[in-house]
Amino acid sequence: MTTTHTTTWEIAVLDGGPAHGWRLEVADRPRVIQVTSPCRVRGTPEGVRAEGVYVYRIDHAVAVEPLRYGYDVASP
16 A cells, blocks of 8 residues: 655644634644543542543634634534
């Protein structure tokens, strides 16, 4: 099997929400970025965890770096 795909890394900035202003490198322009934040869990079996999930969607109007990902308040 031969593959000719090469990964393209670009700078992106998150807009809005709890990760507002974060700058990161993304590979191949994913449509969605997921940011998680750990939550404290009490009275549960060992190994169980919970995380808050925040979703950022790519702004297709931005074609050059830095790419923009806007906070999706309705997700997940």
